[in-house]
Amino acid sequence: MGVRAGVVVCITSFLLGSLFTHWIADSLTLWKSPVTDEHLWTAALYYSILTKGPVQILYVLFGIIILGGTTIFWSFNDLEAGNLMFDGGSIFLYGVAVIMYAYSVIPNLMDKFTAIPPHHMKDAFPRLLRTPTLDLASNHLVCSVALTGVLILQAGRWWAELSDGDDEEGYLPEKVEDSDVAEETKSTTPLASTT
Numbered sequence: 001m002g003v004r005a006g007v008v009v010c011i012t013s014f015l016l017g018s019l020f021t022h023w024i025a026d027s028l029t030l031w032k033s034p035v036t037d038e039h040l041w042t043a044a045l046y047y048s049i050l051t052k053g054p055v056q057i058l059y060v061l062f063g064i065i066i067l068g069g070t071t072i073f074w075s076f077n078d079l080e081a082g083n084l085m086f087d088g089g090s091i092f093l094y095g096v097a098v099i100m101y102a103y104s105v106i107p108n109l110m111d112k113f114t115a116i117p118p119h120h121m122k123d124a125f126p127r128l129l130r131t132p133t134l135d136l137a138s139n140h141l142v143c144s145v146a147l148t149g150v151l152i153l154q155a156g157r158w159w160a161e162l163s164d165g166d167d168e169e170g171y172l173p174e175k176v177e178d179s180d181v182a183e184e185t186k187s188t189t190p191l192a193s194t195t
Contacts, residue, residue, distance in 0.1 A: 011068035086157035
């Protein structure tokens with residue numbers, strides 16, 4: 001069980017790290033006010049570079065995503081109360097991130113950013129690219145928040161199991177001491193004879 005939780009945490013952290021690399025573009029469109037045409041051109045150029053990368057990177061990313069989902073489902077299959085609550089929430093949040101990325105981010109990237117028009121940084125940003133650029137940044141944020149929730153739920157599960165283990169450790173010595181007392185009582189109690 002500890003190995004499965006470790007795999008989930010490592011994979012989720014890796015996916016969060018890969019989303020954080022988009023901060024170069026996302027910060028310009030989400031957190032800088034006002035959003036200028038220069039910010040939008042910088043973000044669009046970054047997204048355009050992503051679409052020109054080798055396709056093998058996507059295959060590795062999909063493999064890692066499948067491994068993470070499989071591990072969470074495997075852990076959920078134990079059907080213990082803690083697994084149902086923490087892993088159930090993790091499955092939901094992980095699924096939200098995967099679905100958001102697969103059905104919103106990747107199609108948006110492939111449809112709008114494979115070829116951006118020639119431009120200078122001071123040129124007006126095309127209206128057709130404005131909404132997709134802003135949507136990519138907000139979708140990356142949603143995926144990051146969902147994956148952070150997975151990490152929080154896994155940490156909560158670890159903490160709950162740790163505190164359950166502490167309660168059991170305190171309970172076992174009392175039971176052992178009580179059984180020792182019972183053995184001593186048995187040995188010192190004289191047996192009644194029926195003669």
